Amino acid sequence: MTYPPPTSRTQHRPAPGVVVLMVAIFAAPPVGTFYARAAGAGEATSRGEPVRVRFRDAAKQERTVEGRVEVEAQDGGILLLGRDGRLWNITPDRLNQRERVEGNFRGMSSEESAAALRAELGDGFEIVRTKRYVIASKAGTRYAQWCGALFERLYDTFHIHWRGKPLQLEEPEVPLIAVILANEKQFVEFAARDVGPQAAAGAKGYYSILSNRMILYDLTAGEGSTPAKTLEDVQRKIAQNPFNLATVVHEATHQIAFNTGLHTRQADNPLWLTEGMAMYFETPDLNNRTGWKTVGKVSDGRLNQFRDYAQKRRKSNSLETLVATDDRFTNVDLALDAYAEAWTLTHFLIKTRRKAYTEYLARIAAKKPLEFEGGDKRIEEFREVFGDLEKLDRDFLRYAERLR
Ligand SMILES: [Zn+2]
Numbered sequence: 209m210t211y212p213p214p215t216s217r218t219q220h221r222p223a224p225g226v227v228v229l230m231v232a233i234f235a236a237p238p239v240g241t242f243y244a245r246a247a248g249a250g251e252a253t254s255r256g257e258p259v260r261v262r263f264r265d266a267a268k269q270e271r272t273v274e275g276r277v278e279v280e281a282q283d284g285g286i287l288l289l290g291r292d293g294r295l296w297n298i299t300p301d302r303l304n305q306r307e308r309v310e311g312n313f314r315g316m317s318s319e320e321s322a323a324a325l326r327a328e329l330g331d332g333f334e335i336v337r338t339k340r341y342v343i344a345s346k347a348g349t350r351y352a353q354w355c356g357a358l359f360e361r362l363y364d365t366f367h368i369h370w371r372g373k374p375l376q377l378e379e380p381e382v383p384l385i386a387v388i389l390a391n392e393k394q395f396v397e398f399a400a401r402d403v404g405p406q407a408a409a410g411a412k413g414y415y416s417i418l419s420n421r422m423i424l425y426d427l428t429a430g431e432g433s434t435p436a437k438t439l440e441d442v443q444r445k446i447a448q449n450p451f452n453l454a455t456v457v458h459e460a461t462h463q464i465a466f467n468t469g470l471h472t473r474q475a476d477n478p479l480w481l482t483e484g485m486a487m488y489f490e491t492p493d494l495n496n497r498t499g500w501k502t503v504g505k506v507s508d509g510r511l512n513q514f515r516d517y518a519q520k521r522r523k524s525n526s527l528e529t530l531v532a533t534d535d536r537f538t539n540v541d542l543a544l545d546a547y548a549e550a551w552t553l554t555h556f557l558i559k560t561r562r563k564a565y566t567e568y569l570a571r572i573a574a575k576k577p578l579e580f581e582g583g584d585k586r587i588e589e590f591r592e593v594f595g596d597l598e599k600l601d602r603d604f605l606r607y608a609e610r611l612r
Contacts, residue, residue, distance in 0.1 A: 276313035293382030293420035315382035347426035380467040395425035427452040474577035479534040484554030513548035532583030
């Protein structure tokens, strides 16, 4: 079964106790205009073909983008991956010209990406480059450097954590981009232009699947405070509010997971899986400069929220509703419980059924972009990997009871 995905979805990640909102913005194609060609159904798919495409974007602006065709739609539309990492969903009526480019697809180099960001964003931004990241900052170079070091450490930790079969982590094809605004006001203005005024409301940062960028702001910037002058200064300020740091790590985990082949952008990724993954990594350890010893640390807030849910509101089919659709995450009244359950389920599966969990990850990651099969299929896949849901649910609840 195919169902047209909504035009855009926004996930707020409420944290129990403290109001910290985090957002991953998953913008899906317009309803009814785009159907992916099923690979293996006897039709050639042209993924990998480097092209130069002239088209009008959704705002009717003329663009020429070099990239790779990710998906060919039956009606002639394409999903194009630009060399900067941005995805363009181009319907046939907006497609003006498409030509083959010599050679293989190559993502932008770090230098090219830096130059492109300078041209796009203007002089107000300083560019800081690390091994894998290109950071455009209005929050000064110190803060950007501090974030860059944090991202690289997280990246290495993530790789070490998930390497090995059946997962095959890849190096990112494109530089990983972060835009850091100087303060919340700038962030709100930027987000309104980038993803719409509502999408990032209340958030402290987001990762956009379409642009492939993290948009953040200087969390050390308070009323009348001066920008951090040294890295130690940043560290000290951040340590005063670790919940803010969790936002940054959460969004950075989304970006890494979507760029190393652990998830596939614009595919039917169950939100419990992608959000569970980001939450699993979001407990940082500022005292540990070389590693990330706290991956998978118990989140007391989420566990308590889940226990409260399990006692008072949880129905016997809760796992099914969590897996089948993303509705519980997008409903403000249900989201807190959904995130808590996703965190607890992820913790339970990684700690007690790691092999099955990684098999499931690999299976979801193998899905093609823009193919949405529906809730029954999601349940079926989940059951095939994790077995009988009633037994799983019993084990899960017992685990949550005993977890410390
Ligand atoms: Zn998230």
